[in-house]
Amino acid sequence: MKPLCYISSPGGFIESNLEFHRMIYHRLLQDGHVTPIAPLLPMMIPDIQGWFPERKWIDYDLEILWHCDVMLMVSATPEALKNSNGCKEELDFCFDNNIHVMTSVRALYKWLETDWYMFQANKK
Numbered sequence: 001m002k003p004l005c006y007i008s009s010p011g012g013f014i015e016s017n018l019e020f021h022r023m024i025y026h027r028l029l030q031d032g033h034v035t036p037i038a039p040l041l042p043m044m045i046p047d048i049q050g051w052f053p054e055r056k057w058i059d060y061d062l063e064i065l066w067h068c069d070v071m072l073m074v075s076a077t078p079e080a081l082k083n084s085n086g087c088k089e090e091l092d093f094c095f096d097n098n099i100h101v102m103t104s105v106r107a108l109y110k111w112l113e114t115d116w117y118m119f120q121a122n123k124k
Contacts, residue, residue: 002032002033002034002035003034003035003068003069003070003112003116004034004035004037004067004068004069004070005028005034005035005036005037005068005069005070005071005072005108006037006039006064006065006068006070006071006072006090006099007021007024007025007028007036007037007038007039007040007071007072007074008071008072008073008074008086008087008090008091009021009024009040009073009074009075009087010075010083010084010086010087017040017075018040020074020075021038021040021041021074022038022041024036024072024074024105025038025041027105028072028105033109033112034070034108034112037064037068039060039061039064054085054086057086058085058086058089061086061090062089062090062093065090065093065094065099066093066097068099069099069100069116070099070100070101070102070108070111070116071090071091071094071099071100071101071102072102072103072104072105072108073087073090073091073101073102073103074103074104074105100115
């Protein structure tokens with residue numbers, strides 16, 4: 001089984017972040033090393049935009065994140081990560097629940113090579 005990889009990036013309707021999130025999701029899906037989970041992508045559906053208050057979105061995201069093996073934190077603008085309440089909550093949640101956190105695709109793939117596959121081999 002491939003690890004479930006939650007993609008975290010600042011929410012809202014900032015076009016550059018949505019597009020960057022979509023590009024990362026597409027790359028991970030195409031590379032095939034992880035099963036990417038992209039909770040920000042439903043915000044691109046016009047019928048869903050503005051449907052939930054921010055707290056409900058964060059709760060929804062944390063429920064998904066609980067099932068994941070690793071979280072990849074990315075943003076088109078790194079400053080946005082520092083200012084995002086949702087990203088801060090996701091990061092705290094990962095630390096509290098022993099979910100690995102990566103800040104680049106390169107770091108994610110390095111983690112796969114060194115830790116994930118060794119863990120899986122020893123699990124059998």
